[in-house]
Amino acid sequence: MEGGGTCRDVCKELGIAYEGRDLRAGFDATRSESFDALGSFDFVWLHPPYWQMIRYNASSRCLSNAPTLAAFVSALRSVFANCRRVLAEHGKLAVLIGDGKHEGRYLGLPFRTLNAAEAEGYQLAAPEIIRFGHGSTSSKRVYSTSFIPRLHDVCLVLERTSSNR
Template sequence: MEALVTPSVELVGLNVDSPLSLPKGRLLQLLQGCMDSQTIEELRTRLLLVKELRPARSAEVVTVRFGLWHDQLRQIRESKSLDRARHYIKRMLKSFDEVKTPSFSDINLCRWQEYDDLWTDSLWQIDRRDRSGQHSGHYWGNFVPQIPHQLMRRFTKAGDWVLDPFLGSGTTLIEARRLGRNAFGLELQESVAQETWARVQREDNPHKVQSVVRQGDSVSADFRGLLDQHGIPSVQMAILHPPYHDIIRFSDRPECLSNQGDVNAFVEGFTRVAAGVSKVLQKKRYMAVVIGDKYAGSEWVPLGFLTMQRILELDFQLKSIVVKNFEETLGKRAQRELWRYRALAGGFYVFKHEYVFLFQKK
């Protein structure tokens, strides 16, 4: 990468993602001088003074990522006209002084370029799951932590409540702690709920948020009553990761969605969960459903679209359909060639994706 300035003690060790704290008063003064330039040549000369600014430890600073700062200055310097260069400087000045966020997140749209770690495309390819902290892949069928991480950063604010009615190993609650979101999880099996609660408690809680784990059946649950017991008036997001019908049997209990006799019973039970969640989800806020399809009786069964259609019959509108690559299970990895043969012989394709459906409550 092109050097931003002559190497100095203050800049040694910085990479593109390193935070750079610059003296705000001096920075604004120099940028205003660039704005007052009468020619593009004069502006480029004045811009050299901006480039020579060094990190500051004063009370009032502007903090930007080193790589982004470098790119912004280069964009200004390479502008073909004075008006275009001034436009980029105005945008930079606005990002220093203004905060503009959507109603559903903490993303500062005036500094949107700094969020390049947030995904905005509808194809998610995740090479490996995050196993840091208390995250673990030991629970069969749990989803990768990157999914709730992305969803909560995009569609919640600090201090919001997130509801997970299919708690499992607690992936959502662990990510919520890390991001400063309160979270409520419901788990059908008592033993799993206890184990997950212990795991969540072991995760650091730097933001001092609340984490609640309850045992119960999400199909028949009174979510309003459960939240009232904890003084929670409503939730600002819900993340649902149900069983993919009977692909994995999560328990022996007949009410478990993985034990429903047929697809219609599964879809009906899941719809009851979504309807219950809707009663406590704040209006205009988001619900995400992470689900995959299955193959049975020589037929592809579109669980994702079947459940999506039923949710649209409730008070939701569809905002996005994300396709995510499917993490290969140990069983599938060991039988990769067998599955390839089956696909060639049976005239179908091997599952390599699942869906993240994003809904907004009307």
């Protein structure tokens, strides 16, 4: 889910070996076969769509086009399961996700993401990291009603669940 390649650029700057994939280049992360010849990774970075907040393309395989929230979570679980297979023994998987609203209700996407990851055999490897959206549109907007705007995303750093849990 490398999108425009921010992670690729950061790795290049830091001199870290990098492999990037995305549906827009034909790689469907929900399919187990996509991962067959990839080898293993010390670190996997995932930045999935926040369900339907932004539609990235017209493909039914895109997580932004999942018809229901349950279908989105189910697809995310498949991605977690596939990534787990290619994670090195002490490898970490980080996922960046923010919340969104659907039909006037908050979806709780960061919480659903953690639940989905736990169901696929991950546990938190670190406290959650909050990415504050300094430059986001909503940080400058003036709202007519009083409510708490969402100004952050959550980064969850995960590792395989230890066997004694």
